[in-house]
Amino acid sequence: MKLKVDIRRRAGTFYLDVAFSVEKTLTAIFGPSGSGKTTILNCITGVIRPCDGEISIDGNPLYSSRDRINLPPENRHIGYVFQEGLLFPHLTVEKNIFYGFRQEDEARCHIAPQAVIDVLEIKSLLGKKPGRLSGGEQQRVAIARALLSHPQLLIFDEPVSALDWALKSRFLRYLKRIKEEFRVPILYVTHALSEIMNLADEVIVVKDGRVLATGGVSSLFHYPHIFPIIESEGLENVLTLKVLLHNKERGVTELELGNQRLLVPLSGAEIGSSVSVIVRAQDVIVSHEKPRGLSARNILEGVVGDVSIAGSKAVLSVDLGGRMIVEITPEALRELGINVGEKYFFIIKANSIRVC
Amino acid sequence: MLSPEEISAIYISMKVAVCSTLLILPPAIFISWVLAKSSIRGKSFIETLVNMPLALAPVVSGFFLLILISRTGVVGRILYEDLGIELTFTWYAAVLASAVIAFPLLVRVARVAMEEVDPKLENAARTLGASPWRVFYTVTLPLSIRGVIAGSILAFTRSLGEFGATIMLAGNIPGKTQTIPLAVFNCVQTGHEDEGLRLVFIATILAFSALFAAQSISSRTTH
Structure with a gap:
């Protein structure tokens, strides 16, 4: 058509x-x-x-x-x-x-x-x-x-x-x-x-x-x-993801994000069903190396597909097994030397993710 | 209790009112739709024309009709000379007189009801493949049907009470064209007020119940 x-x-x-x-x-x-x-x-x-x-x-x-x-x-x-x-x-x-x-x-x-x-x-x-x-x-x-x-x-x-x-x-x-x-x-x-x-x-x-x-x-x-x-x-990312399991002890629900897992606060959704999660672009941290000893529950790997600078913001389009927009400062972009096509680590606090 | 003459007046009144309401229903629905939904030019002209009987004395409207359908009138001559039909001073003439007087009342109520049907609903029906005609009878008319019914009852009531145009066009012939109002008029003219009172009572009951029905139909919510 x-x-x-x-x-x-x-x-x-x-x-x-x-x-x-x-x-x-x-x-x-x-x-x-x-x-x-x-x-x-x-x-x-x-x-x-x-x-x-x-x-x-x-x-x-x-x-x-x-x-x-x-x-x-x-x-x-x-x-x-x-x-x-x-x-x-x-x-x-x-x-x-x-x-x-x-x-x-x-x-x-x-x-x-x-x-x-x-x-x-x-x-x-x-x-x-x-x-x-x-x-x-x-x-x-x-x-x-x-x-x-x-x-x-x-x-x-x-x-x-x-x-x-x-x-x-x-x-x-x-x-x-x-x-x-x-x-x-x-x-x-x-x-x-x-x-x-x-x-x-x-x-x-x-x-x-x-x-x-x-x-x-x-x-x-x-x-x-x-x-x-x-x-x-x-700038918000809205992803529709499948529920894999609920971990009551840890107080988290695991969602399928490509071949990675996204941890969100414990939800009541049925296992196998889909939920929508909302991640604000500014709530994502970018790192060169895999960080250790963090309280944040999600350390995901992803490839930067696109970088653009608009005003006081740098916007990255990242493939984490689902497309996500990440917003950082242009200074951070320069310091990290982020290149398109390369792999980085993306850190998201489980508590900053909204699940519907 | 009621004299045969009174019974016949009630019968003729009902017959004339029912027939005139049925007669105007299709054209009134069409005109209401044109006024409410179409975008043709000259709408205010059509509206003024439709409403004329409301502004004119019924006797004047009756006079116009007489010019039109009497044996020497524009339409009446054709009917009489070619078909041998003469409408004046028959109950058909009473139907015609009532119809013309009641027409604007039906249009006013039905038109408002159709205007209240959301044009977006009608557009939605169009995008689903419905022709304008199908939209009319599956959406517009069902959603304005209360208004159409209420308007019809109003028109019916007005027909029951019609006097001026009827007497001009159909005369006041007992057992033939004499409706309740004409019979009441006769009673008073001949000094039989007490007889007239019975008919006045019946006319009042009829009018009240019809108006009450129309009121309760139109005030009920549609959905």
């Missing part, structure tokens, strides 16, 4: 002028509030109309000002998971999720209702009305509804911005499963990069109606003008 967007739209004093293409499995559109993200989505889904330009999927135009094409939303086959869920309040969950379902599309798209219901764990909700569901449940139903309309592209508009971290991390686990099990390209819009950093294959940074940069997550730190936008949200 290749989505091409090249549009301009004026609304009042706001002028949108963006061009980008989406080819990866999960692409994030990232930008501060009011940067035009939702406007872009509405143009892609056909809810609103750009002033001019072109939008196409695999060469088939959805909108083209030159050829005077503007497909109505119902002919675009784009699943849109809205910020507010927007379930039909008068229909049961079951009727909601089958609202856009067409039998004839099922074989072509390999998205079976049963698989969707299983992955999103909504079987017990099918008979209920949306008004009786919690926020997280409503959202899962909204995703199921969008998936079952067999879209060629699935769009999420700030799906977790209204949720607390526990629900957020739960959602991200579902998102990960959707990404793995259903081969639907996903466009994920957010103003908080950290939530999607480890799932996104590519990020498009938008600000004031313009595309500032496109690329992999770590490459974004090279743009000095983008760094403040990312940083204003706080």
Whole structure:
């Protein structure tokens, strides 16, 4: 699937002028509030109309000002998971999720209702009305509804911005499963990069109606003008990891991080299940040698994949068996002589890690 | 207890009110939808036109209708000369008169109910592949159905009480076009106030129960 967007739209004093293409499995559109993200989505889904330009999927135009094409939303086959869920309040969950379902599309798209219901764990909700569901449940139903309309592209508009971290991390686990099990390209819009950093294959940074940069997550730190936008949200690593064991005596839970183990404060999560952990980039210490006699529980090995300096901060992108962003001072970077591609030790206190 | 004439007035009133409400329901729902959801130009013109019967004296509206459908009227002539149908002074004319007077009441209530349906829900339905027509009957109408019902009851009540346009268009023929209000008018004219009182009582009960029903339907929450 290749989505091409090249549009301009004026609304009042706001002028949108963006061009980008989406080819990866999960692409994030990232930008501060009011940067035009939702406007872009509405143009892609056909809810609103750009002033001019072109939008196409695999060469088939959805909108083209030159050829005077503007497909109505119902002919675009784009699943849109809205910020507010927007379930039909008068229909049961079951009727909601089958609202856009067409039998004839099922074989072509390999998205079976049963698989969707299983992955999103909504079987017990099918008979209920949306008004009786919690926020997280409503959202899962909204995703199921969008998936079952067999879209060629699935769009999420700030799906977790209204949720607390526990629900957020739960959602991200579902998102990960959707990404793995259903081969639907996903466009994920957010103003908080950290939530999607480890799932996104590519990020498009938008600000004031313009595309500032496109690329992999770590490459974004090279743009000095983008760094403040990312940083204003706080640099956090959100990882979804499997629970290996609980060690009650030591008071820690061990999580699988590639072929290493990440120790976090004892959690109640089931062994074998996945949890989300949040590690602030500034809470990680870098060392040349393996330190001894430390109170910190995690001494991990990792290869530095990327280094960039932005203002008073140096940002390292590290592979620890999962991608992590580490923030140190430029002075520390110089003193340690950190080189890309080399192995270092990374120290994280178990207590500084939040588990959801 | 009730004279045959009174019973027939009640029967005609009910018949006329039910028929006129059913007659205006489809066009009123359509106009409500146009006013609430479409982005066509000239909406305020349509709205003003729809509301005219509220502002005009019913006698005046009745007069317009008479010009239109009497044997020499624009539409009436065609009906009479080509099809041999004459509407004036039949109960059909009473239905037509009530329909025109009650139409704006139904539209006002139904339109507000449709406006309250979140356009984002309708857009969500569109992105799921629903045509505008399917969105209308699976989302917009079910979510505004209380308003449509409440508006219909209001229109029904207004039809029951219709006097001015009806007397212009259908006359006041006992057993044929004489509804409750017309019968009451007759009683007073001929000095039989005590007989009129019974009908007044019945009309009041009918109106109160219908309005009460409309009120409780529209004040209940949708979900």
